[in-house]
């Protein structure tokens with residue numbers, strides 16, 4: 001009996017392991033492409049992994065040593081690009097998976113970057129602003145040898161923000177003795193950030209939803225939308241979709257879910273969130289537990305909170321016809337297969353949430369040109385990249401009779417593999 005439980009737990013653990021989840025999709029797409037075994041081996045393996053010790057003098061006078069990672073999965077198409085997260089749960093397998101996802105994401109939208117990701121094991125809720133600044137600066141100094149506008153350009157991720165990017169930019173600039181704005185993206189506009197960057201991921205999710213709806217022949221006016229998460233991605237996607245006339249019936253945060261079958265007044269929900277910091281108590285809606293949200297009756301589901309939300313344990317109870325993955329890795333490989341079998345269209349994370357990295361690329365370009373664009377220019381270029389990429393992925397899916405996810409991987413892997421073949425192996 002206990003042996004059975006261990007086996008069951010092990011298979012669930014494997015299902016939830018982000019690196020295995022990425023590798024499973026990679027293998028299926030590579031099989032469809034008939035990818036050579038050697039190239040497959042190269043593309044599966046991260047190019048470089050750095051682990052650093054970060055000794056910090058704490059406010060109370062003690063010294064603590066934190067651990068930081070930077071994984072560069074692949075830099076054959078250009079400098080590496082990827083966020084840095086601060087979290088007590090960061091582990092190397094997670095950073096590896098996220099770095100690989102960045103390679104495929106940049107490739108699928110055709111921007112000239114490779115993929116990387118970084119993380120520091122720490123709990124920002126327990127750290128003062130001064131301690132966070134010292135961790136950021138020491139971590140930056142420790143990984144500086146592999147960073148640079150032409151090497152690896154970090155960005156914000158979980159629990160890091162514009163301020164963190166400003167500290168990284170300053171630390172790097174002080175070391176190289178010149179102001180180097182293109183070393184990070186997601187910076188404040190005052191130090192070289194891009195207009196439209198904050199909304200970019202949510203805007204990309206909105207565009208992907210619209211494109212998915214169009215392919216399914218569904219009417220935005222009658223579609224009910226459920227959005228998991230109300231942060232940078234979920235909150236902005238909900239606002240923009242509401243503005244486009246979609247009916248957002250439910251939205252959530254980590255503490256709970258709100259539901260209004262007649263449609264939520266999304267701007268009012270966002271104002272409430274700004275004032276109260278959580279959805280709890282919002283008057284114009286029913287309140288539910290989070291575990292009920294993903295299974296609510298709806299046409300469109302946008303998981304935009306965190307990974308591993310749709311698993312083999314709840315996939316068959318999902319009612320949406322279109323799922324647009326705002327978060328990274330919200331659906332496990334096992335659940336993806338169940339959704340495919342049920343005929344649900346899933347716009348995969350590496351396409352649906354690529355709006356953020358696309359405008360990060362625009363930010364890097366603007367920093368290097370020293371010439372900054374209006375928000376309208378940023379948004380129309382983003383629109384063009386997202387709509388074209390959706391078309392490309394949809395075309396591969398039709399041609400090979402595969403899901404949008406496998407099509408996105410095929411397109412992305414094929415572009416990186418082409419670069420490998422052209423460049424050859426340096427020896």
Ligand code: NAD
Nearest residue numbers: 201229230231232233252253254305306326327328353356
């Ligand atoms: P965020 O911290 O701004 O917001 C996360 C939201 O999810 C918050 O509202 C939080 O309360 C909620 N949440 C957390 N756990 C939840 C749960 N179990 N149920 C319901 N709600 C929950 O983060 P974000 O920037 O919006 O990122 C969300 C996801 O999108 C992450 O997977 C991130 O890696 C991915 N992503 C973000 C960007 C970006 O530009 N911000 C780009 C690409 C991908």
